[in-house]
Amino acid sequence: MxxxxxxxxxxxxxxxxxxxxxxxxxxxxxxxxxxxxxxxxxxxxxxxxxxxxxxxxxxxxxxxxxxxxxxxETVEPASQRAWFLFSLAATLPIMATMVVHEHPVAGWIAFLLATLVQFSAGLTFYRGAWYALKNRGANMDVLIALGTSAAYLYSVSAFFGAFGGHGAVFFETSAMLITFIRLGKYLESRARGRAGDALKKLLRLQADTARLVDEQGEREVAASTVRIG
The missing domain is CATH 3.30.70.100 (Alpha-Beta Plaits)
Incomplete structure (x- = not known):
């Protein structure tokens, strides 16, 4: 083995x-x-x-x-940071459209930007959910995909009048959820990288050799060769 x-x-x-x-x-x-x-x-x-x-x-x-x-370890934090900043840059204008939501152009801007966030920054969650369901399982990606899709799809339906008129839309909800989750992923990956570095430093402090005492006397051997018993 x-x-x-x-x-x-x-x-x-x-x-x-x-x-x-x-x-x-x-x-x-x-x-x-x-x-x-x-x-x-x-x-x-x-x-x-x-x-x-x-x-x-x-x-x-x-x-x-x-x-x-x-x-x-440095690759994932950089990637997560880039996705968070991208999602944030697209989400802030959506929040701004809430101030002028009566303007017809504001709705289209919110719809287009929310769609961009949903299927770019949020694509990895759909991919993870698909593989989980394909293998008859469930994970956090399934929950994230369901939650953000519910807000996004309802907003799309309301925006295009599926409920008998232009009702309230929640494009900012789906976009903000993905943005906050991306922020969490970035912070998690950065903390994990630091923890990994700390563990490696601790491992470098362990002894490379050990003193073995047996019927032949005392001698120095590689620590990796020592077995309990």
Whole structure:
């Protein structure tokens, strides 16, 4: 058995981690699979004669997640920050249209910008929800997609007169929800990156060697070779 640690992207909650573990545990050739959700890391023990890392990656990708090697902690915070700023830049004008909501152009601006936010910054939630439902599961992406879609689709229906006239619309609600969630994702990824750096610093402090005492006497050996008992 060989042991390997890989990074996993696209997880939104602990249910995602459990789904990956469950699927890999049922895969022939894999003895053990453990996902560290806070660090977004997957540790597997596998038989290289029966299964390769490419096969492991294909299982994870089929579930709707990405896979790579540890060390790209700075990529996700930058991406999440960019999506948050994009969503915020499109949402603020929608909030401004509420002041002049009686003007016919204001409604069209709100509709177009809300649509942009919904299917760009919010697209990742739809993708995550689709893969979760496809694999007969549910996660936070399903809840986010349902909540934002309810506000957006009702507003579209009201805006185009599906309820017997131009009723109240809530384009700002769906856009603000996605913006705040994007902010939360950014803060989470940044905090996780800092926590990961702190853990790595702690690991670097551990001893590389140990003193082994047995019937042959006392000698210094590599700490990684010491086994309990």
């Amino acid at each position: 060989e042991k390997k640690t890989l990074s996993v992207t696209g997880m939104s909650c602990s249910a995602c981690a459990a789904r990956i573990e469950r699927e890999l545990a049922a895969t022939p050739g894999i003895g053990r699979a453990a996902v560290n959700f806070p660090l977004r890391e997957l540790t597997i023990e596998y038989d290289p004669d029966r299964i390769g890392l490419r096969d492991v990656a294909s299982v994870v990708v089929r579930l709707g997640y990405g896979i790579g090697t540890p060390g790209d």
